[in-house]
Amino acid sequence: MKATDVAVIGGGQAGLALSRCLTECSLDHVVFERGDIAGRWETRTWDSLRLLTPNWLNTLPGLPYDGEDPDGFMVCGDFAARLRGYAAASAAPVLTHTEVSSVGRTCGGFLLATSTGPWRARSVVIATGHCDVPFMPLMARRAALPPVHSSEYRSPDALPPGKVLVIGASASGVQIADELRRSGRAVILAVGRHMRLPRAWRGRDIHRWLQQTGMLSQPTSELVSLETALREPTPQLAGRPDRADVDLASLQARGVRLAGRVIDAEGDVVTFADDLASDVAKADAKQRRVLEQIDAWAGLPPGLPEPSMPRVDLSRPTPRRLSLKEEGIGAMIWATGYRRDFGWLKLPVQTPEGELAHREGATPVRGLYALGFRLLRKRDSHFIGGVGSDAEAIAGEISEFLRNQGRRAA
Structure with a gap:
């Protein structure tokens, strides 16, 4: 069975931003993406759709906007290409076409069932987006x-x-x-x-x-x-x-x-x-x-x-x-929006309404975090330009959690 310190579920802007921050913290991690990197920006959008936020606002850790049209609005396909370039430049360890079907507890961490085989992780981050099911x-x-x-x-x-x-x-x-x-x-x-x-x-x-x-x-x-x-x-x-x-x-x-x-x-x-x-x-x-x-x-x-x-x-x-x-x-x-489905989470972290229980991204289960959700830590937590500071904070919390876990094991 393969293992990693941190399993990040979702290879969109949230997962890639966190991967960049985890790399800067020298933390071993893997990003699981059920399709292609940034695939939903192309498969779930209409042909002419542009981002709602201006280009100057759509920054990620280590990726400021330096183009010639800061006040313009990027076509979604172009933004998807930008994310793929970001993943390549960051050498993000993304496993594409690998769907996580369940996450449960195991001795010393978490057990993930995926479409390409089981994984063990000491910490898990749910970066699937605030709503991902039409x-x-x-x-x-x-x-x-x-x-x-x-x-x-x-x-x-x-x-x-x-x-x-x-x-x-x-x-x-x-x-x-x-x-x-x-x-x-x-x-x-x-x-x-x-x-x-x-x-x-x-x-x-x-x-x-x-x-x-x-x-x-x-x-x-x-x-x-x-x-x-x-x-x-x-x-x-x-x-x-x-x-x-x-x-x-x-x-x-x-x-x-x-x-x-x-x-x-x-x-x-x-x-x-x-x-x-x-x-x-x-x-x-x-x-x-x-x-x-x-x-x-x-x-x-x-x-x-x-x-x-x-x-x-x-x-x-x-x-x-x-x-x-x-x-x-x-x-x-x-145009009735999206909902959340956490049926694959075999952990006691859902509210009676089916929402993910957390406080600023930290769930009641130690070592399990969320990122990219609406109002996670602040109003723009689900914005492209707002996920970066959240990713830095969550990466810091994970680093501290793993250090403490290592000290307890020792």
Whole structure:
């Protein structure tokens, strides 16, 4: 049986960043990746997708951005190539096409069952990402049209003819709706809870403000309610080259028809909640609070004129029920996000809700850590540019754990 000091599960940006930090700590380790390095950046994204964060923010330990377009947004395929180059330059010990099917305890450490044979490790890090299993509600299977998850969408031309119903209005949903509409397709967007932020505010990218004010790096320990923060949807942002906003107001202005949250889909009939107005009002209020915090940090006087932002026209009728056939809908795209599945973890580290129990990345099982999860240690823990500092901290904790373990064994 093969053995290593540290087993890192996941070869994306989190796993590779940690590998770099473990190497700097002279710790023996192996990174297990079930596919190719950075493969999900290419296999679970649509053709035109770009990163939501500007290039200057997408740094990793030992890999600052030094290109010619710091304020641009990288195509996902280019970022995948950048990660593969990072792994090669770091000589990261990655085992590709090696899926970990279970992790359990064994004498002196952990036992990993993998598709290429068993491994023993003194410490394990789960770097699989905050959500890695596409989520599709049960009602999606009851609809007359075959369900297409946003991870399966590639381009407008790949869809059947007709109108498109997009379910979900977070980052993926609004971007897909925008691309479909710009291609000439008629689109209906079913909106649930969402978060709105402008691409730019007072002449700067919104992420520049979020970084400078310290909002991105805010420790989770300072949050009023971690549970509430974890339920927040991703902002309606897009990394378009023209830096245009992609939110409900801009989509409506381009001809996208808005509806409330989908509450049922049965055969030919889709039913919507009457909650569009309330969800829009909540998102606008949240955006206002964030922008007021930015202005206050910048020392701007109260009442300063604000850049004009379009608003959703709530006077327009929204459907409560519609027939897919009568409406001429040819495809339904479920931008309903991802979920977590820790069934392969044969360890007592899951909460009753199925979440991974941890405190700043350290689980209740000594030697088992997490990295790359949303709000792991701070607000940007799941960002490309936020995982590096977390990786450095986790690598330090692992180094101390292994030293103490060695002293106890001696």
